[in-house]
Amino acid sequence: MTRPSLNSETSADGVYLRVSGDLLTQTLSSVEQSFAAYKPDDSNLIIDLSGIQALDTSGAWVVADLAHRAKLAGAEVRFQGALPAYSDLIETVTRNIPEDPESEDTSRSFADWIESLGKRTAGGWKDTLSMLEFLGMTLHRLMRTLMMPRRLRGAALVSQMEETGFRAIPIVALMGFLIGVVLAFQGATQLKQFGAEIFVVELISISVLRELGILLTAIIVAGRSGSAFTASIGSMKVQEEIDAMRTLGLDPIEVLVIPRVMALLVMLPILGFIANMAALIGGGLMSWIDLGVSPGMFATRLKENTGIWQFAIGMIKAPFFALVIGVIACWQALQVKGSAQSVGQRTTASVVQSIFMVIALDALFSIFFSVMGV
Amino acid sequence: MDGTLPQHSQKADTQREAVIRVRNLTNQFGPQIVHQNLDLDVWRGEVLGIVGGSGTGKSVLLRTIVGLNKPAAGSIEVLGVDVVNGPEQERRQIEQRWGVAFQDGALFSSLTVLQNIMAPLREHTGLSESLMCALGNLKISLVGLPQFSCGKFPSELSGGMRKRAALARALALDPEIVFLDEPTAGLDPIGAAAYDDLIGELQHALGLTVFMVTHDLDSLYAICDRIAVLAEKRVLVEGPIEEMTKVDHPWVQEYFTGPRARAAQEKGLGR
Numbered sequence A: 001m002t003r004p005s006l007n008s009e010t011s012a013d014g015v016y017l018r019v020s021g022d023l024l025t026q027t028l029s030s031v032e033q034s035f036a037a038y039k040p041d042d043s044n045l046i047i048d049l050s051g052i053q054a055l056d057t058s059g060a061w062v063v064a065d066l067a068h069r070a071k072l073a074g075a076e077v078r079f080q081g082a083l084p085a086y087s088d089l090i091e092t093v094t095r096n097i098p099e100d101p102e103s104e105d106t107s108r109s110f111a112d113w114i115e116s117l118g119k120r121t122a123g124g125w126k127d128t129l130s131m132l133e134f135l136g137m138t139l140h141r142l143m144r145t146l147m148m149p150r151r152l153r154g155a156a157l158v159s160q161m162e163e164t165g166f167r168a169i170p171i172v173a174l175m176g177f178l179i180g181v182v183l184a185f186q187g188a189t190q191l192k193q194f195g196a197e198i199f200v201v202e203l204i205s206i207s208v209l210r211e212l213g214i215l216l217t218a219i220i221v222a223g224r225s226g227s228a229f230t231a232s233i234g235s236m237k238v239q240e241e242i243d244a245m246r247t248l249g250l251d252p253i254e255v256l257v258i259p260r261v262m263a264l265l266v267m268l269p270i271l272g273f274i275a276n277m278a279a280l281i282g283g284g285l286m287s288w289i290d291l292g293v294s295p296g297m298f299a300t301r302l303k304e305n306t307g308i309w310q311f312a313i314g315m316i317k318a319p320f321f322a323l324v325i326g327v328i329a330c331w332q333a334l335q336v337k338g339s340a341q342s343v344g345q346r347t348t349a350s351v352v353q354s355i356f357m358v359i360a361l362d363a364l365f366s367i368f369f370s371v372m373g374v
Numbered sequence B: 001m002d003g004t005l006p007q008h009s010q011k012a013d014t015q016r017e018a019v020i021r022v023r024n025l026t027n028q029f030g031p032q033i034v035h036q037n038l039d040l041d042v043w044r045g046e047v048l049g050i051v052g053g054s055g056t057g058k059s060v061l062l063r064t065i066v067g068l069n070k071p072a073a074g075s076i077e078v079l080g081v082d083v084v085n086g087p088e089q090e091r092r093q094i095e096q097r098w099g100v101a102f103q104d105g106a107l108f109s110s111l112t113v114l115q116n117i118m119a120p121l122r123e124h125t126g127l128s129e130s131l132m133c134a135l136g137n138l139k140i141s142l143v144g145l146p147q148f149s150c151g152k153f154p155s156e157l158s159g160g161m162r163k164r165a166a167l168a169r170a171l172a173l174d175p176e177i178v179f180l181d182e183p184t185a186g187l188d189p190i191g192a193a194a195y196d197d198l199i200g201e202l203q204h205a206l207g208l209t210v211f212m213v214t215h216d217l218d219s220l221y222a223i224c225d226r227i228a229v230l231a232e233k234r235v236l237v238e239g240p241i242e243e244m245t246k247v248d249h250p251w252v253q254e255y256f257t258g259p260r261a262r263a264a265q266e267k268g269l270g271r
């Protein structure tokens, strides 16, 4: 390849510009500056193209742009020595020079930042309302489905239950077991100091059954299934599948959201129960090994000192957590706009929001139950 | 060139330099054989139209030539480089010398139209930001998109506009070969005719070689120098469109002598 070059000579009848070499996209960077720096005035301009060995649209553009600027400055421009194919190309490009080219505006001022802050705040409020509306619609469809079980998409429900519930059993059980082990171990170290080792049973059973078992299960499910819901429904949104459903008279909430939310409503309590049991087993095992509390003693003490209420309070929360996770995940999915990037953003938002809401809701329940005195 | 291909009588005819040379290509998905012993040559500077019924493997052929689909057997040489088994380095370099406009655009959804077109320029040239921007704008204008579409995201464009934007991106690096997959499907007839003119003009001005999958009979008559018919897992016939009507094959007969073909022919000859 020959490097392109630009030479100018000034004579009595005007400026004589000589362009030569390969004027191609790949080679243009070396002469780009000299073309841009050339400031035409109103003296006549002759552009000699006879030295050009190769030309493409980018090369033609720099030549055409230069001629264009010269004409704007009041000069008369003449091309000379170009091969017919090249002058055709330059002419085509000249015809297509945009009037006011769009530039990529990346600069951001302080005012822009304030504006976007305001927009986000207002948007946050709108989102809250929209999510509540979606919650209402979901509950309505859920009721309707329960009244008319014919409308239930059985196959979808079963496959969602398998995906969100059955496949999560190993991880949830392992997590529960480890929580039990850790609580027993840490509790034992502290309680030994007072010679109150036997209270490790209450420590484990109350904290796990009442709070940790369900809460941690909900967090795992939010990360596992919430993200899957958002990503899968969000991709369908990108592909216009949701729009297609609407035009076919299928209700996306009934077809996509209800089976998922229902699967969570059924499976989250079951998973929570499994986590609870695994935690008790882990805790019991650790107490036995570390403190010598025999399984029999553990069970007796569990039965006597931990009321069924502790267990019930934990389990009551499970369906609420399920609803929060399902609704947030599906709502986020339906907010996806055209791009793949948007699916990613919404999936992240879905997981963060649902985990946060689960914890916030758990706090509210705590306050409520302690006010009620249970 | 250390190509491992058998050296066919290259440039037997100095007028016709094969920029794409496909030999004994076989493509298979599971038990389904899409192509079997397919041979095809594309000559420099021509517009080749590929036609064939739906599902005959036109898109698969295109994808195989540009290296997106690994063939079960056969060899493909593009601009003298073996794109199937050639060295990685050479294949990378050759990618800058062709442009592909996919059937449904395949624009990057998180970038605006202008950014889409600037993406290859950013990657492969050392041009300044302002020049890349200007070239992006030029390409947009060349393919007949209105200026306001520059800042739009692909999801905010109509299907026809997306096709044009895809062509603009394919042309970003001023390639020697462009591959177009059904470029005028879904365009209004006036838009399609303008697209044909554009391809013809670019082909003329830039000496482009165009590999175009199309069902648009108007395009076939207006700008295609040669046509290759894909049927029975191979290129059944190839040649100028006038010869197609003489081919004794039911599908080809029906395709090129049907009422739509006759209308297109009259229009094409009138141009």
Ligand SMILES: Nc1ncnc2c1ncn2[C@@H]1O[C@H](COP(=O)(O)OP(=O)(O)O)[C@@H](O)[C@H]1O
Pocket: B029, B034, B052, B053, B054, B055, B056, B057, B058, B059, B060, B061
């Ligand atoms: N990735 C793939 N996996 C399996 N089969 C495929 C794949 N891509 C294409 N096919 C099959 O190959 C055949 C040809 O497809 P295609 O080239 O897209 O057809 P067309 O000629 O309409 O463009 C079709 O039968 C299609 O089902």
Ligand SMILES: [Mg+2]
Pocket: B058, B059, B060, B103, B181
């Ligand atoms: Mg196709």
